[in-house]
Amino acid sequence: MFKIDHFAYTNRLKAVHPAEKFGFAMITLSLCVGLNSLPVSVATLTIMSFAVVVLAGTPWRFYVKLLTLPLGFLLMGIVAVVFSVSSVAAGYLWGFHLAGVYVGVTEDSLYFAVQLFFKVLGAVSCLYFLALTTPLTDILQVLRKLRVPPLFLELMMLIYRFIFVLLETAGRIHLSQSSRWGYATITASYRSLAGLIANLFARAYWRSQVSFHALLSRGYTGRLEVLESDYRLSWKNITVITAVDMLLAVFGLYGRGII
Amino acid sequence: MTEKILEVEDLYFKYEDGTEALRGITLAIERGKKTILLGANGAGKSTLFLHFNGVYRPERGVVRFQGEPVKYNNAFLKKLRKNVGIVFQDPDTQLFSANVFQEISFGPLNLGLSQEEARQRVEQAMAETGITHLRDRPTHLLSYGEKKRVAIADILAMQPEVIIFDEPTAWLDPASHRQVVALLEDINRQGRTLVLSTHDVDLAYSWADYIIVLKEGRVVGEGTPEIIFRNDTLLETAGLAKPWLVEVYDQLLHKGWIRETEQLPRSKEELFHVLGHRKTVSFA
Structure with a gap:
């Protein structure tokens, strides 16, 4: 998580207007999920990976590792899709007989599984593109323009900021506990962990009070308003994004015989 | 005639859990001064x-800003x-934003400044x-020292008359310590x-022009640094140490190695000057 955040601030697409990146990620994501076509999903995955690794300069090893994160869940889902159950043995590429029914893999189920696999990876790559190129404060700026209620945005802003403070505090408590053999045995580990959690909540509560006082001291009256960072829209980028997504859409619709 | 910008009179405050934090504090802060x-x-x-x-409301007693008692309504607060930053x-x-x-722009926007003015304030505070x-x-x-400077810029951008620093040098490394102290000097020179x-x-x-010593919610002593730090009983009651400059000066004086100066040396350089002076007297 820290690393994703680090790349979000240091990547080569940092200076690109967040609305362009957000739009690109969201439109491509919708196409990938909505068109439900294998070629479009593969194309999405390729385009987004190209953008993340080549354009933004994220190390490819790190990116590949990120892509493997959802793999566990994905494979479990795919297993359920690949195998189909039927009372007749017809149409199976491979299968077995179990308690009076045939369980096996058909051509259709295999195709469907592959399609699902790439659709999920394609969709995930769109989100990674956004997460790896756009800091949260920039995403909030776009959401604000899209008239998302301020309450949600302020919550997102505070949660994002204080997650780091909380993690740092937890890290420090953990360090101090382990320095005193707090995690040497299983029993000690449970006790230390309980202490850590209790302590963390007490501190978080106290901190929230102080933070509130600090906000009041700066004239807080219920709205967390901040200045937006300056970004320039680039017509070149918008043209490229539109062209890529149009192509994807045409490609997908053509494949399904709609146009 | 000096002007008192902030005053509190006979202030009492108790926390919800019953801790009596303030027990009858009376003190005044003078405009343009450095009070510790x-x-x-x-x-x-x-x-x-x-x-x-005005974040806390006293149980008893008065807080005055520029001679006017603080009223706890929105307009006054x-x-x-706007004028008293912490x-x-x-x-x-x-720091609440990532x-x-x-x-830094949060404070100026709360003052109702335009985007343009707020932007200028932020730039200036960052500079x-x-x-x-x-x-x-x-x-x-950011490093701790950098966060500290952002926290100071937060308040500078609001351009308050009075800036209050709660232990500004705690946990800072020597380099950041020097930077922060130099920054405080700059801010004071602007008349704040x-x-x-x-x-x-x-x-x-x-550093201080005036020092007020608190103990258990009461004022136990106040005065210029020379007065405070040569009052051994006061330092003892308040649990405070003596500055090394005063201690060295007193030792040197006690051993008869230097003559009593009109004013106590306030810095390392001033003490060296006193020592150098002695040398020319005894060996020349």
């Missing part, structure tokens, strides 16, 4: 600060908080605190009134 509040942990310094800008001790509790530029190069850095990737709480007696001694 000294006192052990739990002496009531931070509680007092939150009375200065707005004016008060830099909190732990920047991690003060972006340095946006963080004064030397953090312009950090503008696009995320807050959580500064109030600091600290445990650092050396800083208090060489």
